[in-house]
Amino acid sequence: MTAALQKSTAVLAAIDGGASKTILRLLTPDGVVLGEGRSGPANVATDPDQACASIEAALRDALIAAQLQRHDIGREGLRVYAGAGVAGAEVAGRAAVIRDAFPDFAALVTRTDAYTSCLGAHGGKDGAVVAIGTGSVGYAISGDQSHRVGGWGFPQGDEGGGAWIGLQAVRHVLHCHDGREPKTDLFQRIWAKLDQDGTGDPLGWAIGASASRFATLTPIVISASHDRDQVASKILHDAAKEIANISSTLLKNKPFLHLPLSILGGLAPILLPYLPETTKKLIVAPKGDALDGAASLARKAWMKQEELFQGP
Template sequence: MNESSVSRKGQPVLAAIDGGATKTIVRLALPDGTILGEGRGGSANIASDIHLACASVKTGFGHALLSAGLSPDDVSSGAVHIFAGAGMAGAEVGDNARRFTVLFDDFAGLEVRTDAYTSCIGAHNGADGAVVAVGTGSFGYAIRGSDIRRVGGWGFPQSDEGSGAWIGLEAARHMLNVQDQRLPESGLSSQLRNYLIVTGHDPLTWSIGATATQFASLAPVVVGAARAGEPTAADILKRAGEDVEKLVNTLMSQDEFCRLPLCLLGGLAPIIMPFLPGSVSDRLVASQGTAVDGAMKLALRAYEKTV
């Protein structure tokens, strides 16, 4: 950041917070869109651990301040006024959004929504639209005016079908079934077993207590095997594609949402795309932005309430 970017006491600075299950991104900008800096923190699901989420956001915010040439003293002294927008995993549960907000009473303004919401408004540049995200987890989300529709995303393993975590779980199940001789040995089972051994794990006990993120770490093994023509891995990805198709069809089934533009988001989106039918892939449009961009729009709303 150059010295003139924050030029007066009480300078408004926008903070976009993207708090997800695996990482947190905080980006600082001026209201005119000038990017000042960015920082990262750890996982931030306010439904499962609001205090860990708060710590992750504050870590990312501290790194973003440093990147921008600012310090926490600039905030506490009033040299800058922070107007934040936060897309947080778990924000839709109970009064989590309110509880999270009160932990940041040094901010001049804070708008909190779910990370699904910020993903959607980021992907469609603030316009009405729908998204299906396929990463560690999966969900569908659509916005039309004041109406919102959500499908899936209720957590792993009870939901998140077709996601990286689901793919890893299916692969682990297959490997254990092979171990029991309920299924014949396969290329996928041997590759997965070898991968776990090389990474220092016992293949037979690794999955006990494993998190969604840990199961999702197996997805690249499945993808690599499928690309090499391994049939069991290819079948898992085919079934993942079918689950994502169901997400899309359910999300877009109601009249008020069926004509919305649709984006496929997440790290697994390009992997799943070939397994989607034309009825889904033909309606997809390119994303215009990220969840961080969506959070920045929330931050701008928080600021505009004061001017």
């Protein structure tokens, strides 16, 4: 065991399990990082077994980095207090699946990755976030209550996200091709991309395309907008309207009124300038990320247990 560990046998595990990767960070209760591990996807709604396996793999990596042994974990050895933000954890029964996969942990609290992102952005305090990547989702926390807006998947939800932006661009291209709209600079740029992507048919590029595939077109829409293409600018404006709608819905009722709001994700800096002033006024810079949020979940679990040990 390392020097930092000698003071205590309790270790926190912060877990960020997303649709594409998992990160697990081990730290002491006073915040000293002991080690970190990474592995594959953890979406507990679509593949619970894979989600548990990804967390286990990331744990083993982190233990090696922290110079700890897997069999140290347990009631008599190292007490691990874990907080996890996992994609799909809002589906009934899924948090319990993850809990049951790690019976040697002293505690394992699982929430959605939107929840831990929100907790991380506001340093464990009440607040709201809208995350904009391939998809989009809004989340607000006020004490024990939380509220989600959006993030229902593509194409039925995830408005304003990268896949949604790519879909609007493809629709424009198809409408230009068949005569419903006049051809634009954006049309030429997207068509060139669809043509070089190797499906052999630019018009068939989108058939059965995944959300990620549609999202690959977003950088082209952004660069066309920089070059003053009006259709591209309108698509980004419309995306920002969707984000503003998610934001205002998130904060419109008690107990979520007037919470500080952070806009997260790769598209945040792109869409921020397009947001209305009323939304911009509420925005604060995020204090931390989903892993920080997971760490504060883990810390809460540890404090609860400590209270039980020490009595009132």
